[in-house]
Amino acid sequence: ALAAEAASRGAKVTLVTTVGLPAPRAADVVRVETAAEMDDAVRAVASGADVVVMAAAVADFRPTRVAERKLKKHDGVPEIVLEPTTDILAALGERKQPGQVLVGFAAETERLREHAAAKLAAKRVDLMVANDVSAPDAGFEVDTNRAVLLDSTGSAEETPLLEKRELAGIILDRIVRLLGKEA
Numbered sequence: 001a002l003a004a005e006a007a008s009r010g011a012k013v014t015l016v017t018t019v020g021l022p023a024p025r026a027a028d029v030v031r032v033e034t035a036a037e038m039d040d041a042v043r044a045v046a047s048g049a050d051v052v053v054m055a056a057a058v059a060d061f062r063p064t065r066v067a068e069r070k071l072k073k074h075d076g077v078p079e080i081v082l083e084p085t086t087d088i089l090a091a092l093g094e095r096k097q098p099g100q101v102l103v104g105f106a107a108e109t110e111r112l113r114e115h116a117a118a119k120l121a122a123k124r125v126d127l128m129v130a131n132d133v134s135a136p137d138a139g140f141e142v143d144t145n146r147a148v149l150l151d152s153t154g155s156a157e158e159t160p161l162l163e164k165r166e167l168a169g170i171i172l173d174r175i176v177r178l179l180g181k182e183a
């Protein structure tokens with residue numbers, strides 16, 4: 001919805017996604033599968049972008065070892081050791097281009113504003129879209145969402161339950177305002 005809304009407003013959009021949903025025709029689409037592939041793809045385009053929106057729910061951990069062949073049941077219950085993936089958004093925050101607007105999403109199930117505000121500061125983003133992903137009508141797998149929009153001034157705006165395309169419009173309006181300030 002964000003890519004479609006940005007493209008319809010005339011932005012040149014690159015959509016990096018793991019999701020097979022139809023993409024807006026005007027967008028360049030880069031399909032990836034893993035957090036590492038997403039990191040590479042985002043890195044390749046972010047330095048030339050005025051705006052980066054990280055809406056993906058990226059896996060935080062990956063197995064340290066990938067089996068080369070099928071694990072046999074008679075070998076017993078395998079121990080799966082995990083290691084952290086790169087935090088793509090935090091890395092973008094560290095090397096933010098002057099004037100670039102960085103937007104993050106915060107998926108929370110409790111203490112929404114507090115956790116989202118902490119992420120906004122830690123990842124040095126300009127706008128954080130916080131959503132309660134435990135609500136059945138918001139977040140993953142549904143076409144609606146409600147969000148709290150937090151910015152670095154400490155302001156918080158709560159939206160009602162909206163179609164995702166409508167929420168995308170509100171997020172894009174905020175991005176346009178932030179771009180005006182950065183210019």
Ligand code: CTP
Nearest residue numbers: 054055056058085086087088089104105106107
């Ligand atoms: N994110 C990212 N790379 C990761 C994990 C998260 O770029 N490896 C980004 C998401 O795209 C989102 C923001 O960071 O814009 C917050 O993601 P979220 O899953 O809410 O939080 P985490 O930072 O992973 O923290 P936690 O899981 O502890 O809540």
